[in-house]
Amino acid sequence: MKVAILETVKASAGFELEFDRIIIEALQEAGHEPVMMMPAGTVLDQNFDVPKYELSGGSIISYDGVKGLKKVWYSYLRETRRVKWFDSALEVAEKEGIDAILLTTATYRYLRALKKSKLRLGNVPVNFIFLGVNPSEKPKFLKKAKECLPYKNIHLCVTTLRDDFGNEKPDNVKLIKPPVMIPAGCKSKSAADVLRIGFFGHYRKGEKNIGWLLNSITGAQFKIPVKFIIQLAPTTEEDRQEVEKIVDGWKNDKRVEFISHKLLKDDWYNAIQSVDVVYLPYTAERYLYNWSAIYFTAIGAKKPVLTTKTLNPEVMEKYSIGEYIDTTDYEIFRNQLEEFVNNYETNKAHYNDALEKANQEYSKSAFIRSLF
Structure with missing residues (x-):
């Protein structure tokens, strides 16, 4: 047609x-x-x-x-x-x-x-x-x-x-059902010697518990090397100043890398492909009803996720493609992050199997068949 x-x-x-x-x-x-x-x-x-x-x-x-x-x-x-x-x-x-x-x-x-x-x-x-x-x-x-x-x-x-x-x-x-949001030309990169956990999105002060993620760099007991890739794209002048303070405070720590600009087109997909795990701390009620583009990009890129029970919960109810995180209590959050990282190598094959199945259900071809 x-x-x-x-x-x-x-x-x-x-x-x-x-x-x-x-x-x-x-x-x-x-x-x-x-x-x-x-x-x-x-x-x-x-x-x-x-x-x-x-x-x-x-x-x-x-x-x-x-x-x-x-x-x-x-x-x-x-x-x-x-x-x-x-x-x-x-x-x-x-x-x-x-x-x-x-x-x-x-x-x-x-x-x-x-x-x-x-x-x-x-x-x-x-x-x-x-x-x-x-x-x-x-x-x-x-x-x-x-x-x-x-x-x-x-x-x-x-x-x-x-x-x-x-x-x-x-x-x-x-x-x-929505389709995975990954172009055909984007292929998953092989994992490096360090486990790379990525957050991608806009920075708004007080949202998404970025402070908790940063505090875990020194507060959590990780048994394997971990590096956090954190995008903090500010939306206001006040947010820009806050981002500069955060980046300056961590500039000498090799365990964290910041991206403080927007990622568009292939740069967006390449950034997600460059990490091993995608961090999705979203808790807004709208995500019970509206599917998340970055979630379905992570699925399409076959990346395990750290997510909440608010963000499109139907996915994790059916496919164990990662683990849940608590966004209301830092101690619980830190323990969950520790457990995820320290058991990652053991659970990686299970996550990958679930991601393959999720990609079949939410494939672009299935979307087109349903559409017509």
């Missing part, structure tokens, strides 16, 4: 384009012909090396750095343009013989625009891919989903590890 990815959210590097990249690779591996649809004049940070079709209706609207009334205005502009992009997408699809359209990071707001667009009345199948639906969004999502029931070409695909809908799920909604 000739399948178009309709990208209207961002042209700059980030999750949206990485998800597009993964889906394009998966489509190609399955024998499909992926193409891109974008508002006219859009220049992506990545070259996917697939045909591109331009849409009329205006340029992409970015919320980066926008606040207050200006953001309200931008929100109105984005929705107005989204209707025009949808109309244009139908015209392009019919003209160019496109068999299906994918919107890869949809929200219920897309369905609001869809109701005003000709796209809902076409014969081209349109798959809206949602990255989970949390309890606060669920009533709005269900309302919009039911309004789409008369449109037989519209399919709503929720990527999730759980079923929070039960009998409420409309017939046009399908639940599918």
Whole structure:
């Protein structure tokens, strides 16, 4: 099939384009012909090396750095343009013989625009891919989903590890498991003589217990050499100053290496490939409902994890790909980290076996089969 990815959210590097990249690779591996649809004049940070079709209706609207009334205005502009992009997408699809359209990071707001667009009345199948639906969004999502029931070409695909809908799920909604987020060209690097544990993400003061991880360097009793690779990409000026203090305080300790800038595109995957274990201390409630991109990158890279019982718990309930950590008590955390490190060589084969099985269930090919 000739399948178009309709990208209207961002042209700059980030999750949206990485998800597009993964889906394009998966489509190609399955024998499909992926193409891109974008508002006219859009220049992506990545070259996917697939045909591109331009849409009329205006340029992409970015919320980066926008606040207050200006953001309200931008929100109105984005929705107005989204209707025009949808109309244009139908015209392009019919003209160019496109068999299906994918919107890869949809929200219920897309369905609001869809109701005003000709796209809902076409014969081209349109798959809206949602990255989970949390309890606060669920009533709005269900309302919009039911309004789409008369449109037989519209399919709503929720990527999730759980079923929070039960009998409420409309017939046009399908639940599918998310894919591993690793490009085909990225291969796992062989482990070095030292066990490398990596944390990757933004730094916000007080979040993610980075202090506990650093304290364990001197406070824990490790029986094998360990090195911590810690990304601390600040998001504010205050955070930047805090990061500088942390890095300066540990600059002479060879057991820790800091990355204080953003990691984009292949740099992101290469950094994750360079470690043996990925540290995932996330505890926000949203991770019960929305799958974590870095978690599924770690799975795709076949890296054992240190994670919490809040972060996509369905994975560890089925596959023992690592160990849990406690984020409420430092002594418990330190003991868990010690036990994990000191038993790593004994348990590594078990983790690897579980990772192989997880990769089969969450494979990109399984995702494409479920999607269509």
